[in-house]
Amino acid sequence: MLEFAPLSIAGVFGMMPAQLALSAAPLARLKPLDIAVIAIYFAMVVWIGFYLKGQSNTSEEFFMAGREMTAWIAGLSFVSANMGSLELMGWAGSAYQYGILATHWYWVGAIPAMLFLGLVMMPFYYVSKTHSVPGYLKLRFGEHARILAAISFATEMILMSGVNMFAMAVVMKVVLGWDITFSILVSSVAVALYVGLGGLRSAIFNEVLQFVLIWGGALLVPILGMMQAGGWSGLKTKIIANMHTDTYFHLWRDTGHFSANPMGVHWTGIVFGLGFVISFGYWTTDFLVVQRVLAAHNLRAARMAPIIGSFFKMAVPFIVILPGLLGLVLLQNSDGSRRVLVGEDVVKACSVNATSSGVEDAAACSAEMSKTRLSPAYQQRVLSDAPGSELHSYNEALPLMLVRYCGPGLLGLGITALIAGFMSGMAGNVSAFSTVWTYDIYKPLIKKTGSDSHYVMVGRLSIMVGVAVSIGAAYLVMHAHGIMDYVQALFSFFIAPLLGAILMGMFWKRATAPAGFLGLLGGIVTSVSLFVWVKLNPSELATVALSSDAKPMAENLYRALWAFLTSIIIIYVVSLFTKARPVAELEGLVYGATKLPTEEPVPFYKNEYIWAVLVVVIFAVLNILFW
Amino acid sequence: MHGSRIPIWFFIGVLLTVYGVLILGYGIYETVSGNYPPQVQMTDLHTPVWWGGLLAVIGLFYLVKFRPGRSTK
Numbered sequence: 001m002l003e004f005a006p007l008s009i010a011g012v013f014g015m016m017p018a019q020l021a022l023s024a025a026p027l028a029r030l031k032p033l034d035i036a037v038i039a040i041y042f043a044m045v046v047w048i049g050f051y052l053k054g055q056s057n058t059s060e061e062f063f064m065a066g067r068e069m070t071a072w073i074a075g076l077s078f079v080s081a082n083m084g085s086l087e088l089m090g091w092a093g094s095a096y097q098y099g100i101l102a103t104h105w106y107w108v109g110a111i112p113a114m115l116f117l118g119l120v121m122m123p124f125y126y127v128s129k130t131h132s133v134p135g136y137l138k139l140r141f142g143e144h145a146r147i148l149a150a151i152s153f154a155t156e157m158i159l160m161s162g163v164n165m166f167a168m169a170v171v172m173k174v175v176l177g178w179d180i181t182f183s184i185l186v187s188s189v190a191v192a193l194y195v196g197l198g199g200l201r202s203a204i205f206n207e208v209l210q211f212v213l214i215w216g217g218a219l220l221v222p223i224l225g226m227m228q229a230g231g232w233s234g235l236k237t238k239i240i241a242n243m244h245t246d247t248y249f250h251l252w253r254d255t256g257h258f259s260a261n262p263m264g265v266h267w268t269g270i271v272f273g274l275g276f277v278i279s280f281g282y283w284t285t286d287f288l289v290v291q292r293v294l295a296a297h298n299l300r301a302a303r304m305a306p307i308i309g310s311f312f313k314m315a316v317p318f319i320v321i322l323p324g325l326l327g328l329v330l331l332q333n334s335d336g337s338r339r340v341l342v343g344e345d346v347v348k349a350c351s352v353n354a355t356s357s358g359v360e361d362a363a364a365c366s367a368e369m370s371k372t373r374l375s376p377a378y379q380q381r382v383l384s385d386a387p388g389s390e391l392h393s394y395n396e397a398l399p400l401m402l403v404r405y406c407g408p409g410l411l412g413l414g415i416t417a418l419i420a421g422f423m424s425g426m427a428g429n430v431s432a433f434s435t436v437w438t439y440d441i442y443k444p445l446i447k448k449t450g451s452d453s454h455y456v457m458v459g460r461l462s463i464m465v466g467v468a469v470s471i472g473a474a475y476l477v478m479h480a481h482g483i484m485d486y487v488q489a490l491f492s493f494f495i496a497p498l499l500g501a502i503l504m505g506m507f508w509k510r511a512t513a514p515a516g517f518l519g520l521l522g523g524i525v526t527s528v529s530l531f532v533w534v535k536l537n538p539s540e541l542a543t544v545a546l547s548s549d550a551k552p553m554a555e556n557l558y559r560a561l562w563a564f565l566t567s568i569i570i571i572y573v574v575s576l577f578t579k580a581r582p583v584a585e586l587e588g589l590v591y592g593a594t595k596l597p598t599e600e601p602v603p604f605y606k607n608e609y610i611w612a613v614l615v616v617v618i619f620a621v622l623n624i625l626f627w
Numbered sequence: 628m629h630g631s632r633i634p635i636w637f638f639i640g641v642l643l644t645v646y647g648v649l650i651l652g653y654g655i656y657e658t659v660s661g662n663y664p665p666q667v668q669m670t671d672l673h674t675p676v677w678w679g680g681l682l683a684v685i686g687l688f689y690l691v692k693f694r695p696g697r698s699t700k
Contacts, residue, residue, distance in 0.1 A: 033653055037646060044642055051633065073635060205635045212639050216646070220678060224669055407657070407664040409650040409675055 026177035027396065028403045034412030041213070041416045042190055045206055045423070049194030052202045059455045062199035063131060063435045064295055071301035073208055075308030077292040080207040081428045082110075082282075082313075083214060085421030086167050088320050092401075093394030095324025096341055098263045099248025100626055102324070103317045107251075108275040110313050111619045113283035115612050117293070118306035121284050123596050124506050125294060126302045127588045133287040133502070134440040140505040140589050141516030143444065148520055149501075150440035152494045153287060154433050158466055159490065161429035162473020168422035169474070175399045176415065184474055187419070191426045192467040195434075196460050200295060203424070203431040207292070210420040211312075217410075217417030218319040221398070224405045225326035238329040242338070248325065251626045257549070264551025273557025277564045278492075281499035288432045300599050303608045310615050314622065320398070327397040331404070333378075334388035339400075342372045347391045350382055358385050430466040437462045493531070496560040497523020500567025507591045508575075509583055515574035523567030530559045633695045640689030647683025650675050 030038075056062045069077070094102035130136045134153060138146035169183035194202045229235040240246050247254050247261060254260045255267040283289060283306070296302035331339035350365035352358070359365045362383055369379045381389035392400060402414040438459045443450070450458075501520045504511045534540050534555060544562070545554040586593035604610050654675025657663060663670040 033649060037649065040642070040645055044638065048638055055632065205638065208635050209639060209642065212643070216643065216682060220674065224672070224674065227672075228669060403666065404668050405674070407653075407667045407670070407675060409646075409653045410678065413646060413650070 026173075027175045027392075027399050028411060028415075030176060030412060030415070031408040033408040034415065037409060037412030038416050038419065041420060042186075044209070045190055045194050048205050048209075049197040049202050052198030052205065056197070056199040056201060057453075057456065059438075059452050059459070061201070062456045062459050063438065064291075065199070065201040065204055067295055068297045069204060069292075069295045069301070069305075071296060071304035071308055073204060074293050074296040074301060074305035076211045076312070077204040077207040077295075078289055078305050079309035079312050080211040080214075080424065081289050081292055083211065083316065083421065084164065084425035085171065085418045086164070086425070088214070088218070088418075088421060089171070089395050089398050091320045092324040092327070092398035093341075093396070095321040096327050096394050096397045098261070099325065100251055100317075100321055101255075101261060101263050101265075103251060103321050103626070104270050104274060106313060106317050106321070107619060107622060108270060109279045110283060111310050111615065112275060113279040114306040114310040114313065115615060116280065117284045117290075118303045118310075118608065119612055121502075121506065122293060122302045122306070123299060124589060124591070124594065125290065126296075126299050127594065127596065130294075131439045132436050133285055133290055133498075134436055136589075137501065137505070137516065137520075138440070138444075140586075141501065141511075142513040144517040145501065145513070145520055146440055147445070148517065149494075149498060150436050152524070154436050154441060156490055156494065157288070157429045157433035157436070158469050159473050161426045161433070161466065161470035163477055164422055164425045164429065165470055166474035166477045168419070168426075171399075171418065171422070174396070175418075180478065184471060187423055187426065188467050188471055191423055191430065192464055195427045195431050196463045199459065200291065200431050200435070203427040204292060204295060206420070206427055207424045210417070210424040213413070213417040213420045215319065217414040218323075218398075218402070220410065221401045221405055221414075222318055222322040222326065225323060225330060225401065228330060229326055235325060235329065239325065242329055248328075249626065251623060253627055258545075258547045258551070258554065259549040264549060265554050265557065266547065266550075269545070269554050269557035269561075273554075273561045277496050277499060277560040278557065280503075281495035281560070281564070285498045285502045286495065287436060288428050291432055291435065299597060300602070300606075300608065304611070307608055307611045307615060311618075314615070314618060323401045324397050327401055331397075331400055337375075337378075339392070340373050340375075340378070341392050341394050341397060341400075342369070342374065344393045344395070346372060347393050350391055352385050359383055426467075426470065430463050430470070433466045434459045434462045437466075492556060492560060493524055493527045493563075496527060496563040497521075497567040500564045500571065504568055504571040504575075505590070509586055509590050509593055510575050510580050511571055512575045512578040512580050514578050515571045518574050519567045519571035522570040523563045526566040527559055527563035530562060534559075634693045636689050636693040637695065640686050640691075640693060643682045643686025644690055645686070647679050647681070647686050650679030651683055652679070654679050 055066070058066075060066060091102050091105060125133075125136060128136060128139055130139060132150075134146045134150035137149050165184050165187060166180075168187055169178075169180040172178040172183045173180055194206060198205070226232070226235065229238060236246070236249060239248055252267060255265060255270060258264050258266050293302050293305045296305055327341065329338070331341070333339045346365075346368040349361065349368040350359045352360065359382065365383060366379065369382065374382070378389065382391060399418075402411065406414050438455055442458055442462075443455065447454075497520050500523055501516050504519065505516055530544055534544055541550055541555050542548040544550075545558045547554070550558075583593045588594050654673060654677075657670075658673050658676060
């Protein structure tokens, strides 16, 4: 989800706010000051786009931001590309449901991979001077592997951009009551303008802007919430009193068995599936995030960028997970009683009939509500559609908390942060699409020899076309909600096999070109097959996840693990039977065959290893503290 | 980032300053008039005043430090 990864990671796991029910009344009403705050943001992004147009004339400037970003800009952009609004809302809702177990997606599901990218993998991406991850595959495994990765990635980016667009429109509809078409058109025109004009540099600038806005707009919620809840100890006491369990405060203690925790996951799935395959796959091979680091102005900056990003990544639970936990005890109904949030399926089952009072299907609604913590009295009020008896889903936890503490101006800032998150997600999708389309599809397959300005023009056009196709994808998703699941699953099909191919290619000199292509293809086929198998026979989830107690969350983790293993086994076996390239040809591409450039000595406070050690220490302390 | 180009931090400074001034201004009006939005909690803390002020101070710092024409290297 995590936007995709983030969308990716979070989205894949079915927590998309895009599935919010549309029938409820808006959560908030904006005042003129809020509208002004939002309008100023749009004016700013368009201004940035026009300003940067003059600095995006060559292909290196347009697609790679001139490779002159500092470590801080690349690092903030890197982590921001993964901080879309879907993840923020989705994981706040998950924290409401599952407690701090959701934090795994920010800590073990990100930090080790980010450090690995910075310290181990970045030199190979950077030294090879590739423009993209598929471009690295071309250098290492040849054209077939590149084309397969490029087409799958480009397709995924366009569909994801459409999903982002639609999700934003739905969130704006639910939170503010805005018309869906209005939201889609305004956001797509703004994104097409600023990315089309300024290229990757513009996308990166807006991601840094989004990062600041998210902290500026969302940080108040946990600060005020903690004050109202009586601090951490007060929050714990209240949650234990309400929920009669302390499982909400443990990261690892209850993961010894699938049934011991509300998420239905086992620590092996978290460590190997999430912490290794999914996390490493996303953070080290997804071009959407890697592109930000490739734009750094030198190798040291490229290595520092993910390390800087990892500090902020570790802090994100403060503005995402904590509001979800606070929502458990602080959210109130209009009569002052504790508000209980429910799943999207319950909200949908209890949708109100527009022509008569009461819910459309009382029996279905009643059955769904009986599985929740809603009090019997409140359930009766919902059934009769009594005033103030509306249902809200888990995914609305963050907006509800925002509305609770933010008046005019501050609410506009919070909403702007959400809009910025969605728009920079779309901008990331289309800018990565444009680079891969131009360098890895158009150039090798359609026009091999063109001038530099020709490829910049193709890049700009591909952004316009990409946004237009995204609008089509958004409406497709709107009219066939089931497609959303498949679009999100699409991401998970490629991520694990790609990781297998990149790792084998980067760290094993013997890996051959046919093996790389077949391993990638075999991993994708495995992932798709497992997905279809469980879709057709839901009971087979127990086989894929190795336990009858496993829940859908576990399936994603294990499916990724099996696809990854398939990929590396195929690469290993096929390599043994095919001819390897001479080691001399692997210079700059493979560990052990590459002489890395020596870097100038720097003071200890600029040394990437010192900062990486600090990250490891903080990471370990946090995991022990919340064990 | 380099030379005479406008760095991203300047744009951030502009945005935070404008937002900070707007929110601080509203916070002062709210405090003086006592006209608090009914659905908002903990209004006695006067959040828009100090949060708006903080945004404005941070914004002004970036605005001045990274203003165009000033070397930021």
